[in-house]
Amino acid sequence: MSQYLTSVSQHLLNPGGLEIDSLPAVLHQLAGAGIDAADLYFQSMISESWLLEDGIVKEGGFHMDQGVGVRAQSGEKTGFAYSNAITLDALSQAAQAARSISRSGENGKVQVFTRIEPTRLYPNENPLDVLSRAEKVELLKNIDVATRALDPRIQQVTVSLSGVWEQVLVAANDGTLAADVRPLVRFNVNVVVEQNGRRERGNNGGGGRTDYRYFLREDRAMSYAREAVRQALVNLEAVAAPAGTLPVVLGSGWSGVLLHEAVGHGLEGDFNRKGSSAYSGRMNERVASSLCTIVDDGTIPDRRGSVSVDDEGTPGAYNVLIENGILKGYMQDKLNARLMGVARTGNGRRESYAHLPMPRMTNTYMLAGESDPAEIIASVEHGLYCASLGGGQVDITSGKFVFTTNEAYLIENGKVTRPVKGATLIGNGPEVMTQVSMVGNDLSLDNGVGTCGKEGQSVPVGVGQPTLKIDAITVGGTGA
Amino acid sequence: MNQSVEAVGPAALPALREQVERILAEARQQGATACEVSVSVEQGLSTTVRKGEVETVEFNRDEGFGITLYVGHRKGSASTSATGENAIRETVAAALAIAQHASEDEYSGLADPEKMAKDLPDLDLFHPWGITPDEAIEKALLCESAAFAANPKITNADGTSLNTHQGCRIYGNSHGFIGGYASSRHSLSCVMIAESNGHMQRDYFYDVNRVAEELMDPAYIGQRAAERTVSRLGARPVPTAQVPILFAPELASGLFSNFLAAISGSNLYRKTTFLEGALGQQLFPEWLSIDERPLIPRALGSASFDSEGLATYAKPFIDKGELVSYLLSTYSARKLGMQSTANAGGVHNLFISHGSDDQAALIRRMGKGLLVTELMGQGINLVTGDYSRGAAGYWVENGEIQFPVQEVTIAGRLQDMFRNIVAVGADVDRRGGIRTGSVLIESMTLAGR
Numbered sequence: 001m002s003q004y005l006t007s008v009s010q011h012l013l014n015p016g017g018l019e020i021d022s023l024p025a026v027l028h029q030l031a032g033a034g035i036d037a038a039d040l041y042f043q044s045m046i047s048e049s050w051l052l053e054d055g056i057v058k059e060g061g062f063h064m065d066q067g068v069g070v071r072a073q074s075g076e077k078t079g080f081a082y083s084n085a086i087t088l089d090a091l092s093q094a095a096q097a098a099r100s101i102s103r104s105g106e107n108g109k110v111q112v113f114t115r116i117e118p119t120r121l122y123p124n125e126n127p128l129d130v131l132s133r134a135e136k137v138e139l140l141k142n143i144d145v146a147t148r149a150l151d152p153r154i155q156q157v158t159v160s161l162s163g164v165w166e167q168v169l170v171a172a173n174d175g176t177l178a179a180d181v182r183p184l185v186r187f188n189v190n191v192v193v194e195q196n197g198r199r200e201r202g203n204n205g206g207g208g209r210t211d212y213r214y215f216l217r218e219d220r221a222m223s224y225a226r227e228a229v230r231q232a233l234v235n236l237e238a239v240a241a242p243a244g245t246l247p248v249v250l251g252s253g254w255s256g257v258l259l260h261e262a263v264g265h266g267l268e269g270d271f272n273r274k275g276s277s278a279y280s281g282r283m284n285e286r287v288a289s290s291l292c293t294i295v296d297d298g299t300i301p302d303r304r305g306s307v308s309v310d311d312e313g314t315p316g317a318y319n320v321l322i323e324n325g326i327l328k329g330y331m332q333d334k335l336n337a338r339l340m341g342v343a344r345t346g347n348g349r350r351e352s353y354a355h356l357p358m359p360r361m362t363n364t365y366m367l368a369g370e371s372d373p374a375e376i377i378a379s380v381e382h383g384l385y386c387a388s389l390g391g392g393q394v395d396i397t398s399g400k401f402v403f404t405t406n407e408a409y410l411i412e413n414g415k416v417t418r419p420v421k422g423a424t425l426i427g428n429g430p431e432v433m434t435q436v437s438m439v440g441n442d443l444s445l446d447n448g449v450g451t452c453g454k455e456g457q458s459v460p461v462g463v464g465q466p467t468l469k470i471d472a473i474t475v476g477g478t479g480a
Numbered sequence: 481m482n483q484s485v486e487a488v489g490p491a492a493l494p495a496l497r498e499q500v501e502r503i504l505a506e507a508r509q510q511g512a513t514a515c516e517v518s519v520s521v522e523q524g525l526s527t528t529v530r531k532g533e534v535e536t537v538e539f540n541r542d543e544g545f546g547i548t549l550y551v552g553h554r555k556g557s558a559s560t561s562a563t564g565e566n567a568i569r570e571t572v573a574a575a576l577a578i579a580q581h582a583s584e585d586e587y588s589g590l591a592d593p594e595k596m597a598k599d600l601p602d603l604d605l606f607h608p609w610g611i612t613p614d615e616a617i618e619k620a621l622l623c624e625s626a627a628f629a630a631n632p633k634i635t636n637a638d639g640t641s642l643n644t645h646q647g648c649r650i651y652g653n654s655h656g657f658i659g660g661y662a663s664s665r666h667s668l669s670c671v672m673i674a675e676s677n678g679h680m681q682r683d684y685f686y687d688v689n690r691v692a693e694e695l696m697d698p699a700y701i702g703q704r705a706a707e708r709t710v711s712r713l714g715a716r717p718v719p720t721a722q723v724p725i726l727f728a729p730e731l732a733s734g735l736f737s738n739f740l741a742a743i744s745g746s747n748l749y750r751k752t753t754f755l756e757g758a759l760g761q762q763l764f765p766e767w768l769s770i771d772e773r774p775l776i777p778r779a780l781g782s783a784s785f786d787s788e789g790l791a792t793y794a795k796p797f798i799d800k801g802e803l804v805s806y807l808l809s810t811y812s813a814r815k816l817g818m819q820s821t822a823n824a825g826g827v828h829n830l831f832i833s834h835g836s837d838d839q840a841a842l843i844r845r846m847g848k849g850l851l852v853t854e855l856m857g858q859g860i861n862l863v864t865g866d867y868s869r870g871a872a873g874y875w876v877e878n879g880e881i882q883f884p885v886q887e888v889t890i891a892g893r894l895q896d897m898f899r900n901i902v903a904v905g906a907d908v909d910r911r912g913g914i915r916t917g918s919v920l921i922e923s924m925t926l927a928g929r
Contacts, residue, residue, distance in 0.1 A: 048578075050578075053750070056583035056584070056585055057581070057582050057583045058555065058582065058583065058585055058588070059555050059556070059557060059578075059582060059588075060556055060557070060578035060581070060582055061556075061557040061558065061559070061578070062556075062557070062558040062559075062571075062574040062575065062578060063558065063559050063560065064558075064559075064560040064561075064562060064567075064570070064571065064574075065544075065560065065561045065562075066561070066562065067561065075533075076530075076533060076535060077533070077534045077535065077536070077537075078535065078536045078537070079536075079537050080536060080537070080538045080539070081538070081539040082539075082540075082541075083541070084542075084543065084544075084561045084562065084563070085563075094539075097539045098539075100537065100613065101534065101537055133577060133578070133580075133581040134581060136581075137581050137582075137583075155751060156750055156751065156752070158750075192750070192751060192752055192863065194751075199751065199752075199863050199864070200863060200864070201752065201861070201863045241868070241891075243720050243889075243891065243925045243926075243927035244720040244927050244928075244929075245720075245927075245928070245929050274530070274636070274638070275636055276636060276638050276673055276680070276682065278680065354540070354542065356536065356538070390858070390859070391857070391858055392857065393856045393857050393858075393870070395682065395854075395856070397638070397673055397680045397681065397682035398679070398680065398681055398682065398712075398715075398886060400856065400870065400872070400886055400887055401856075402856040402857035402859075402869070402870035402889075403857070404857050404858065404859040404868070421861075421864070421866050422859060422861055422866060422868065423859065423868045423889075423891065424856075424857045424859035424868040424869050424870050424889050424891075425889075426856070426857075426870040426887055426888065426889050427887065428887060474717070474887060474888065474889060474927055474928060474929065475889075475927060476859070476868040476869070476870070476888075476889025476890070476891050476925075476927045477868065477891060477925070477927065478868075478891045478892060478893075478925040
């Protein structure tokens with residue numbers, strides 16, 4: 001047995017008197033006649049956070065959680081129960097509740113376990129332990145002092161550090177048996193600057209499935225601080241953003257929020273099975289300009305959105321969603337893959353054992369094109385350049401999506417000129433993607449800060465894109 | 481189908497109270513000089529149906545506790561879903577280890593002992609439903625079939641969910657305060673999809689109440705969901721312009737959430753709000769008042785004590801348009817040299833004063849402009865008050881709704897929006913913690929095509 005399965009099952013199962021060999025009997029009970037699929041998801045999680053503000057480390061928090069989610073499916077029906085106790089009793093009770101969606105009392109078939117051995121994309125050590133508490137506090141204080149020294153206009157500095165260490169074990173009646181150990185760390189700097197009575201805010205950070213030493217290498221923690229300050233100072237000079245429909249150039253990296261909202265959610269398998277997405281039934285049709293090739297890639301080492309295996313035991317994968325503008329694939333979990341008669345894609349993810357898995361994105365990005373970013377900007381007579389975005393949202397049924405700018409500039413006669421205030425941009429996903437008229441050669445991924453919400457569940461994700469130009473999209477400023 | 485776990489209710493309170501005492505004792509023993517503990521257990525059932533079939537049946541049961549402790553003026557917190565003596569010891573130890581490394585902060589610590597709530601009135605918040613999964617499914621199916629029957633343009637569904645939850649919560653601290661209550665919450669929501677000319681629209685309707693019998697009729701919820709969805713078919717952008725904006729009540733409550741965030745202590749002491757130092761200023765029109773009423777029996781936002789054990793009390797935030805109180809916890813109050821307003825954890829039932837016009841009357845009064853029924857994105861900068869969000873709704877001309885609108889934005893500054901409220905309608909939304917009618921704002925920038 002692999003090192004992962006051994007260590008994870010010892011950690012999750014043994015304290016409650018269970019072993020991997022105890023699981024087939026539970027699955028047997030769960031997978032009665034009329035049940036198409038059944039699985040058990042064991043999870044433990046520890047997390048911590050440290051916060052510096054007003055020059056002092058004001059507070060820290062620690063959280064421990066563990067439990068098991070028990071799921072049975074019959075056709076399109078899902079029965080689900082969970083428990084924070086990992087014992088045979090608790091499992092049996094949860095199994096009984098979950099399988100109540102099927103009326104039959106018989107027990108069902110359980111395949112012999114096949115151990116899934118995916119490529120491991122991140123280290124399995126506890127990322128919280130690589131620095132002592134004193135070292136974490138020291139790091140926050142050092143960054144605070146160095147940040148305050150950057151500019152006299154800085155009024156407030158907030159620095160935070162957080163980490164999560166998760167262990168999961170999935171066992172299913174189809175024979176799936178997989179374990180994963182997932183680290184996740186995050187560092188963030190937020191500043192408030194003031195000049196002549198006007199205040200603005202700047203924010204920057206990063207992280208990934210690695211440990212805290214990541215922030216000490218290549219001056220990363222301080223580079224987030226410098227970026228936050230730079231952005232805040234730029235915004236001190238910002239004038240009202242324009243109102244109306246105009247050409248927009250989006251910078252590389254985190255601006256991939258565009259793809260996450262305009263394309264990604266609409267290509268999740270559940271919405272397409274239900275026919276509720278603006279992309280439903282459009283497989284192999286043109287849904288974007290031919291310059292656009294968009295992928296969802298769960299296999300990039302150490303990235304925030306990556307999964308060695310997803311939360312159903314399917315290995316993370318590189319999935320082409322749109323190729324040269326043509327819709328090529330949806331993202332699937334087991335349920336929707338089974339009902340749509342297609343392969344699962346390693347996108348079955350859940351917030352925790354207390355939540356049901358759904359098709360979710362991992363790292364979603366557009367492949368590089370051929371244009372020089374400078375040439376893209378030079379091509380715009382009057383428009384907007386968005387260097388950095390905030391969050392976004394989409395209505396997958398109508399296709400309408402929004403994103404908000406954090407740092408944006410007017411483009412006048414092919415040149416980036418004055419900074420403008422934050423504004424919301426709105427468009428229709430399939431329509432906007434056909435308006436992509438230039439794609440840069442500068443693909444980059446975000447710094448590892450994304451969290452995606454869907455039906456009340458949050459999961460870490462990544463985005464990325466090259467600089468690109470949209471010929472027309474509505475900009476929600478207040479200016480002319 | 482039966483829920484196999486024992487129902488959570490007031491009977492669980494003594495055991496939770498005992499657990500709080502044990503955790504407080506453990507913290508003292510490990511060396512904390514002060515501490516506060518919150519313990520909860522919650523149980524629920526969620527069922528979703530779609531197109532006449534059951535989609536999910538979920539049984540929820542969550543428990544856990546959280547502790548914040550102090551060593552002098554150093555603070556640490558920890559929480560867990562685990563139970564038992566080991567979990568208590570380890571969680572306290574984790575919080576303590578953090579406190580020992582945190583900085584000395586003269587403002588930190590429990591609320592003042594003499595301010596702890598003394599009388600804890602029973603607010604009648606616990607009304608378990610006892611509905612079985614089969615009965616829940618039946619009600620949800622009834623709701624959805626009413627939606628399908630309401631209009632042939634309803635072609636698809638995105639799920640109708642019935643949720644019922646009940647739980648208990650106890651809070652205690654080392655001043656000797658301990659208080660708790662059981663509560664319930666039930667909801668029925670219906671999301672439908674309509675289609676015409678190859679374009680789909682989705683909308684919903686829902687109700688939520690602490691008392692199941694007071695929920696709106698399932699068929700009515702389905703019909704309203706269908707009506708709202710179909711009325712969006714054919715939505716289109718309108719040209720960019722400065723126009724009056726009428727926020728439907730369920731969105732107007734968001735404006736007052738923004739207001740609350742802007743007067744909250746944590747943003748005030750950080751100077752991250754455009755309302756810093758605004759106490760005593762005229763922020764809204766003179767006829768408008770905003771007040772908190774925390775002790776209304778059965779209301780969704782009711783609570784007799786805040787999350788630090790302070791007695792909640794009724795008070796105005798805005799009186800005749802003037803800001804008369806900030807929204808403060810003990811910590812933020814100390815930072816500002818003020819007194820807590822018993823709002824640690826938020827506000828408990830907020831009421832916005834209103835006139836006698838219903839929404840139709842406000843539409844007539846607006847004459848020409850946009851009735852907003854959906855907002856997208858979080859384009860709000862509290863530091864500056866700048867507001868810019870995606871919107872959908874209905875175009876109004878000659879005092880009547882003309883056609884549905886989508887793919888536009890509305891933008892302005894919150895301080896101007898507050899000042900330029902023309903009217904608040906009598907069509908109050910009673911489903912949330914903020915009770916307001918439709919809000920008519922004199923002018924905002926609408927961006928479209």
